[in-house]
Amino acid sequence: MAVKAKTKIKTAPARQTAPPASTYPISSELEVRIRKRFPNPEGTFNLNVHFRALAGFTILFGASGAGKTTLLDCIAGLSDPDEGRIVVGGEDLYDSEKKRNLPAWKRRIGYVHQDLALFPHLTAEENIAYGLRSLSATERTSRSREILARFRLDRLRDRRPAQISGGERQRVALARALVTEPRALLLDEPLAALDRPTKSSLVADLSKWNQDHRIPILFVTHNGEEVFALGDEVIVLDAGRIVAQGPPHEVMRAPRLETVAQLSGFENIFDATVVAQHEDRGTMTCQLESGRVENDAVELETPLVRAEVGSRLRVGVRAGDLLLATEKPRGLSARNILPGTIRQLEQRDVIITAMVECSGAEFEVHLTLAARDALQLAPDKSVWIVVKTHSCHLMGM
């Protein structure tokens, strides 16, 4: 079964930074091993994951449609997996073998969704106290006042969600989930709608809270910056499967897989074959598989890696690292100067995206408006693409 094959790689517990001195010595751990199939517009979607998350931030990273929200819903008990097991702090929340499936409201998992879902008929304080149903009225008040202060929400206590700003709503939603002292926290893009200063102050509050309450926090995002800002550990999800897991700098800076490369900013990814190695120069020549006849296929000089002639790999190039010239450049240090034709020019904000075809391989190139005008670039114009050897990032296939 596929699960078995995958567990080999994925069961390695999330690596953590040294836990700070904590008033809550017990740290819980979240282990998820689930499969779920469900129909979606493109056919059947298969979620099939196995991972462990220790106390601290674990970033769930992936394009939309990768299954991140479905995964969180399964952990929260709002959606049922087909099979598998979900354990938090030693307790089974879900176990298909034991036929155990704790309802969402008994799981004690905090969940903040992107749409926040604040109760519109309750004030900020009532929203926060909502999850403290089992406590006495006085304790409820003191606990919610405490967290109101902690998240700097005191003055909004009696306001309803409609009467406060977006950033404040986000704070209330977070406080509402945290005040219940959940065993794990699920955050589904809680910062997506916030401006940068609001975002970083919220992240600071959350990190501070996490130092006192060591619980696993699964943080969904498709924003690469948030991965570096928060993550002790990153899990990259693609089409329902975990394709990479590890500390952010390892996963994000050395992308081994196409999904990671795309997410991390390689607009150009080509399948290629190593055709020659030049150990004296520290480079090698790779031929791009562009679908055209072999003899006019594009060849790129790339950094030398340990790969045999004839082996296949992927080359990633950032669109912003490419140069365009209207005449063949001379006296240039860059090793790759390829003739091509502009197929399409498109303006996105202040960036011009040019699609340039070179013997069947299509490159995406990012230019400034000024560059477009100075070079008088237009569709069907012949140009030269300049690619530095060290702008070619090699990835295994």
Next chain:
Amino acid sequence: MNWQAFWLTVRLAAIVSTLLIAIGIPIAYWLTNSRWRWKFLVEAAVALPIVLPPTVLGFYVLVALGSRSPLGRWWESLTGHTLAFTFEGLVIGSLLYSLPFAVQPFAASFGGVDPSLLRASASLGHSPVQTFRRIVLPLSKTGLVTGFALSFAHTLGEFGVVLMVGGNIPGVTRTISIDIYDQVQTANYSSANCTALLLLIVSFVVLSIVYGLNRRPWAVGPWR
């Protein structure tokens, strides 16, 4: 102006619309949340009184309440008299007659509650019943008021069912619309007009309240 008939009608409408809150909420809740494949049959049955001629409904209610039906016999053994041609019988007939006017606004407002709020409530440790009480009901206030007012107004003006089930017994089953009919039959037009106008005004006021409430979003509405 027959005040006896007027107050009898108001009493009937108040009892029926109050009972319909209690009966309609569970039915509407079930209709909103059930995934039963034959649910549409129940929906059709609940909506039936909207299209059914009141005489048809009244006829079957009369048969069901009569001493030949199990319900009628059980009531007779309990109280010593039959349900037909009594105020209680009128209440039962009116409950059925006005059921969709309560259930449909209830169900619409329950269904209109953002499902993400229900999910949030569950994640915060509330069972479905607690969630219903603390989130769904408060957010459905206008739907509840609408259902109450519509079934009240609808019961006020009912004629066919009353005539079939209750007959025309002054002080017991003679409602205001039957009174109007009687007055017209005896060519007492000015009295009929007076009563009819009152019914018109009351119905208009009730509906104005309903639409006035629905016009405003609850956040800035009369409940704070």
